[in-house]
Amino acid sequence: MRANTSYFRRAAFLLCFLSQSSVQSHILPFAFYRAKPPTxxxxxxxxxxxxxxxxxxxxSTATYFDSAGVLQTASSNTPRFDYDPTTLQPQGLLMEPAATNINLCSEDFDLSSCWNTEGGTPMTVTHNVTTAPDGTTTADRLNQAGDSWTYADLPTTSQNTAYVFSIYLKAPSTAGTVRMSIQEAAGAYTIWSQSNVNVTTSWKRFYITGTKTNTNPMRFLIYMGAGHLSQVYAWGAQVELGTVPTSYIPVPSTSTVTRAAxxxxxxxxxxxxxxxxxxxxxxxxxxxxxxxxxxxxxxxxxxxxxxxxxxxxxxxxxxxxxxxxxxxxxxxxxxxxxxxxxxxxxxxxxxxxxxxxxxxxxxxxxxxxxxxxxxxxxxxxxxxxxxxxxxxxxxxxxxxxxxxxxxxxxxxxx
Structure with a gap:
């Protein structure tokens, strides 16, 4: 107790001494200096x-990931405090310009009015079989049947314009590859962009970018031929202008949807x-x-x-x-x-x-x-x-x- 009393007496003396000396107050060590707080x-x-x-x-509404890594929808005029869906680390306030998803039926790969399947033995699609990134049971399973692919019917696209095709994919059991392509849908069926993406047993968003070079229609494919996965879960297909995808914009029907700026x-x-x-x-x-x-x-x-x-x-x-x-x-x-x-x-x-x-x-x-x-x-x-x-x-x-x-x-x- 005596030692503590002595300590406080010495501290009080020091503070009194410093407060009475304007000269010595200037030699306070930097640790004592406190910057003015921000306004x-x-x-x-x-x-x-x-x-x-x-x-x-x-x-408009807009999507973002919450602190649990689940995709949520914010109502109009509601800000989005976004999180990384993998690390769950906060990323801050998400601010985006307007964008339009022109990929019709973005979560319904089995709808013949929006999606098509082709190949020697066309793939089959099973609707709503597993939990999607937004926590709902709305993800579809694509089953390879020989050399096959699926692609979306799109509205009119513009020549000499860059588009980005993005989609959430997940492997049911074993990791493997799927090929994504942006292709001419007539004429020579020129491939404007393609990439083999590595799909794991966790949801991940993949994207590729391609520039349409002529006036023929454009299509965006998921290919599951030889050497690729025979099954994959798919959800949230998006096609928009630009070279990098913006936040996901759901398109539940055959009309495009725009997220406002x-x-x-x-x-x-x-x-x-x-x-x-x-x-x-x-x-x-x-x-x-x-x-x-x-x-x-x-x-x-x-x-x-x-x-x-x-x-x-x-x-x-x-x-x-x-x-x-x-x-x-x-x-x-x-x-x-x-x-x-x-x-x-x-x-x-x-x-x-x-x-x-x-x-x-x-x-x-x-x-x-x-x-x-x-x-x-x-x-x-x-x-x-x-x-x-x-x-x-x-x-x-x-x-x-x-x-x-x-x-x-x-x-x-x-």
Whole structure:
């Protein structure tokens, strides 16, 4: 007891001594220093609902994986906090542009109005025999009977356009291969893309991409000939524009289904400091995109599609290049260069701003800066989307905002 009393007396003396000496208070070790907390600090990998400062919109349902790895359907205007279906690790808030599944009857491979089977001895299809990725008994079993394949009837497709064909497959007992193909459905029956995929006894989504090069019809095949599995479970077939599949869009009938684009906006800007501040975003790009600039965390003077980029403070990227910076009156006052990680890898961008004083760190790398430029006066804020509706498929993992310009060492540490 006496030793504890002595300890607290020494500690009290030390604190009193330091508080009375402004000179010695400057020599406090770094461990005592505590940075100012962020004005906004959101970890979307841990949230189950959005903060009150944000408004989310999506005019359709959409699918996502829950923490148990089961595919769920979110109702309209409901955000999706997605999980990896294999590792069950949280991936963050899923944000996607609009997409349309043109593969009719995406879960009913035995419907003659949507799917066909061909070959020397056509395969047979048994409907609703096992549990699908969404937990329902809606997965079909395809049985090889000699050299056979099944394919879908599709609506009209466009020439010189890339399509991606995706499907969930699972082996009933023994792992093996299945061939996926994108093929001309007339003329020379040219194969535009094909791949042998390794199917295991666990559900996995496979995809291939092909570009239609002529005006003939297009078809998407599952082939189970010699050397491949004789049985496979199939579910959730999807065909859409692009090169990487978006989240699954169920098509229960003979009409295509569209998932609407998503927006996430600030419903208040009371937290924003127009004089100085710091933006930080941690995110994962799901797809490789074209050269357009897509905002991760953007602050704009207007929310008008044609003019919003003229005055902006933003964290953004374009392909694997950053698009982060500050624009005032259509002039890029801070336009740093740099690269972000490839799709599927976490990115971190941190930028601080003040008139004639701008700094950025990409993926915790060295800070670059610009010491010239005025600031815009943003009145609108967007996360994972932007006023013109264009967006990149992403997981938004963390967002932070400080209403001061933090130090460069803190910038790198975010």
């Amino acid at each position: 906004l600090g959101w970890d979307f990998t841990a949230l189950t609902a959005l903060p009150s400062e944000l408004t989310f919109t999506r005019s 998503e927006t996430l906006t600030f419903n208040t800007m009371s937290w924003f400091n127009a004089t100085e501040g710091t933006l930080f975003a941690e995110y994962t790009n799901i797809m490789s995109e074209n050269a357009s600039t897509y905002r991760v965390f953007g602050l704009f003077n207007t929310n008008v599609a044609g003019t919003f980029a003229q005055n902006a403070i933003q964290i953004a990227d374009s392909g694997t290049n950053i698009g982060t910076g500050v624009t005032t009156a259509s002039s890029g006052v801070f336009s740093p260069s740099g690269s972000v990680n490839a799709a599927g890898t976490i990115n971190r961008q941190a930028m601080s701003y003040k008139a004639n004083n701008f700094y950025i760190s990409i993926n915790r790398g060295a800070v670059s800066n610009d010491n010239s430029g005025t600031l815009p006066a943003p009145a609108y804020g967007y996360i994972g989307s932007q006023p013109d509706g264009n967006m990149r498929s992403r997981y938004i993992r963390r967002i932070q905002y400080f209403n001061n310009q933090i130090t460069n060492s803190q910038l790198v540490g975010l």
